[in-house]
Amino acid sequence: MLDPQIEKLLKVQSRDVHLLKIEQDLQRIPNELSSLKEKISAEEVNIEGAKKSLIEKELSRAELDAKVKDQEASINRFRTQQLEVKKNDEYRALTQQIEQLEMNVSSLEEAEIKLMIDIDLEHEKFEDDKAIIESRIFDLKRLMDVHLERENVLQDSLDKAKQECFEARDGVNEVFLNHYERIRKLTKRPPYVVPIVNQKCEGCHLRVSNEVARSAREVGEPHFCDQCARLVYV
Numbered sequence: 001m002l003d004p005q006i007e008k009l010l011k012v013q014s015r016d017v018h019l020l021k022i023e024q025d026l027q028r029i030p031n032e033l034s035s036l037k038e039k040i041s042a043e044e045v046n047i048e049g050a051k052k053s054l055i056e057k058e059l060s061r062a063e064l065d066a067k068v069k070d071q072e073a074s075i076n077r078f079r080t081q082q083l084e085v086k087k088n089d090e091y092r093a094l095t096q097q098i099e100q101l102e103m104n105v106s107s108l109e110e111a112e113i114k115l116m117i118d119i120d121l122e123h124e125k126f127e128d129d130k131a132i133i134e135s136r137i138f139d140l141k142r143l144m145d146v147h148l149e150r151e152n153v154l155q156d157s158l159d160k161a162k163q164e165c166f167e168a169r170d171g172v173n174e175v176f177l178n179h180y181e182r183i184r185k186l187t188k189r190p191p192y193v194v195p196i197v198n199q200k201c202e203g204c205h206l207r208v209s210n211e212v213a214r215s216a217r218e219v220g221e222p223h224f225c226d227q228c229a230r231l232v233y234v
Contacts, residue, residue: 001219002233003219003220003233004219005172005173005176005219005220005222006176006193006231006233008168008171008172008173008176009172009176009177009180009193009231010193011168012165012168012169012172012177012180013180013190013191013192013193014168015161015164015165015168016165016184016190016192017190017191018161018164019158019161019162019164019165020190022154022157022158022161023158025150025154026151026154026155026158029147029150029151029154032147033144033147033148036140036143036144036147037144039140040137040140040141043133043136043137043140044137046129046133047129047130047133047134050125050126050129050130050133051126051130053122053126054119054122054123054126057115057118057119057122058119060115061112061115061116061119064108064111064112064115065112067108068105068108068109068112071101071104071105071108072101072105074097074101075098075101075102075105078094078097078098078101079094079098081094082094082095082098175222176222176231179222179224179231180192180193180231183229183230183231186229187203187228187229187230191203191230192230192231193230193231193232193233194225194230194231194232194233195232195233195234196208196212196213196216196225196232196233196234199213201225201227201228201230201232203225203228203230203232204225204227204228204230206225206227206228207227208225208226208227208232209226211226212224212225212226212232213234216232216233216234217234
């Protein structure tokens with residue numbers, strides 16, 4: 001026959017374990033939210049990194065374009081000078097400079113065309129990568145919403161769970177309850193009230209003495225595991 005006080009304490013324990021789980025879940029949520037925020041920030045950095053590479057190529061193209069315009073301006077200036085010179089050697093020197101500049105312009109334009117192709121490919125890759133990253137960010141934000149919603153639900157159930165713990169203690173023998181509270185403070189985690197099965201404590205899973213195994217069958221007095229000090233019953 002199960003001791004009525006043990007039966008009441010098992011109900012108290014059940015309520016306490018339920019409350020403990022709510023409190024532990026609530027304690028974990030801020031860390032989980034912080035972790036998700038860090039992941040979102042990291043994904044946003046990935047987008048900025050991909051964008052930076054594209055911007056750098058666009059700037060390189062702008063620099064090449066500026067060089068081409070500068071070289072073309074020099075060509076036009078030298079051609080104007082050719083119209084003004086009277087000596088053949090000066091004319092030939094200007095012609096050589098113009099030809100060299102035209103070669104430079106040709107090389108710059110080839111490099112610019114190659115860079116434009118690279119930019120188009122980079123832009124396509126950026127858009128694809130950005131879509132994938134934004135999808136991951138969306139999922140992370142949605143998971144944050146789930147955690148926040150869960151936090152609200154847990155917070156709402158917290159007061160009710162505390163009240164149930166208080167009510168479950170009503171009618172429990174003071175001696176039994178004091179021992180239970182002492183064990184609850186000393187034991188790292190539940191359960192605090194456990195059965196003896198095959199002469200082993202179901203709390204620490206160690207063998208109890210014959211005396212404890214025999215006395216645990218008696219009702220009216222609390223009995224304790226001689227290994228872990230939990231309240232035991234048969």
